[in-house]
Amino acid sequence: MQLTGIHHLTAISAKIRENHRFYTQVMGMRLVKRSVNQDDVSAYHLFYADGAGHPGTDLTFFDWPVPAERRGTHSITRTHLRVRGREALEYWEKRLEEQGVTAPRGITGRDGREVLDFEDLEGQRLSLVDDGGAGFEPTPWERSPVPAEFQIRGLGPIVISVPGITQTEIVLTEALGMRHARDYAHDSAQPNVRVYEMGEGGPHAELHVAIQPDLPVARQGAGGVHHVAFRTPNEEEYHAWTKRLNSLGISNSGEIDRYWFRSLYFREPNGILFEIATDGPGFGVDEDPATLGEKVVLPPFLEPHRASIVASLKPID
Template sequence: MTSLNLTGIHHLTAVSADIRENKRFYTQDLGMRLVKRSVNQDDVSAYHLFYADAVGTPGTDLTFFDWPVPRERRGNHTVTRTALRVRDAASLSYWHERLAALKVPHGEIIERDGRATLDFEDHEGQRLALVEDGGAGDAPVPWDASPVPAEHQIRGLGPITMTVPNLRNTDLVLQRVMNLRPVRQYPDPESPAHTVHVYEMGDGGPHAELHVAVRPDLPPAHPGAGGVHHVAFRTPTEEQYHAWTEHFRHFGLQTSGEVDRYYFRSLYFREPNGILYEIATDGPGFGVDEDMTTLGEKVILPPRFEARREQIVAGLKPID
């Protein structure tokens, strides 16, 4: 059982109630590539948009469900900040100027947990941060058509911060079930009397960290636009993916069972504070059903939905 190890953050999925502006913000302001324009496979009335590097490298995907819901009410029991990695101090300075020029709500460049960090929010209050990673993690593929110069483009996800009222049972699952390692702590930037606990997976580094803020003083969050639906962790092979299924069964933990998302294989479960986790395979990837040069330009449906294409596409709102 102990040989199973996750290698990093795979993707993070959030919620938008303004998907047209969402596409504009993430592709034009943040310069990420829309690598898959698809639908929520459990609710085909909603888009599922994937923003990433040029080819959708695992670990670079920030994705959104398109649901007409009110704004999230902030609190605990949820993911509370999604960090996006950039290479160095020059990139952070570039982004500080860029966000100011675009009138994107943002803070100042500060040091947090030993790394230079720049907090900001999208138009729906999605809490984001840019973090200097010094070149850690898999090398992303720059997108030639991005409005952001290649050297300053977003390199991927991580670390991800979640907030819980009580650490004990979450810690048990992270360490004993998921084989994450507790490595350090730091004061919560929003409430320094409280602590953020850092866990790492794989070889470590910002792309392979989960930060757990313990905030019993907060009410439970209420899901909504500007909030996070789930966070996914990388498993490198189909063999390990199947082994995780047996691993959870061994611990008596309830999961979704194995789910084929066509672009990767998924396994979902909730950690003890109710936050939805996913374990996802690195492959087969986004090039399995369209040319890499035209990723994201048209609605792509997994094969099982193709017979309903006309009906499904008619129910989607235009976003270009």
């Protein structure tokens, strides 16, 4: 039983209309599911992904009109998006500049890979990373403003910040079965980032843990991240993860059916929210793959309330 990589990452936006424009028109990702937060139906939950909405390509946002994040430790601090090759990074460096998005350091090296760091319009910290063609092959989005060869290939390493590594490492390695692969230095003279691998490893299956005891504790808000989800391939292993967390005394949400995947939530020792999510059934279970994301879709248990839910949502197109 192994986690196989990053499933999705969910962040927070207080400007959802501008968020929709940025991720579809600037970043060239496809809106594959236009839904609501199942625990707060007043808020959109938007899913951006590759052309088919494959697990491992989803960057999602809750529409919450909250103050900006206060940056610090005890938080998820950076999301990497995979592209292939130096040429792709050079394309993106030029494209972001043309779109008024600053990449202050330009293309640089980190952890043996070339990266391009930047932020979205609300300060969401992002990096494009050359994955060297590693990982699964995404489906290009035919209507993307970005040429197929340069489109986002999926999620890359996710970076979290903790003040100390001991308790977090126990959860990652002994509970979740991740492997400590290596350490590297980032904005420090000493190696202060520890890399953990899932499954077969590679940039799509890494969690990077920055050890930063001198930072204040973060306050979650707009421009920040809500949680990261890890992939499990099927419901059999999903149920096994539930039993494992319970057997280890790790407090968790219990199994939750999100309709497009099954979820299990818990927090690591610093309070960072993790999720284990199944690869299926997928976003095509209730929509024609050709028209994903074009209308508001609700899970069956919310359908009786469709009229009131949709009436409260503001247009984003």
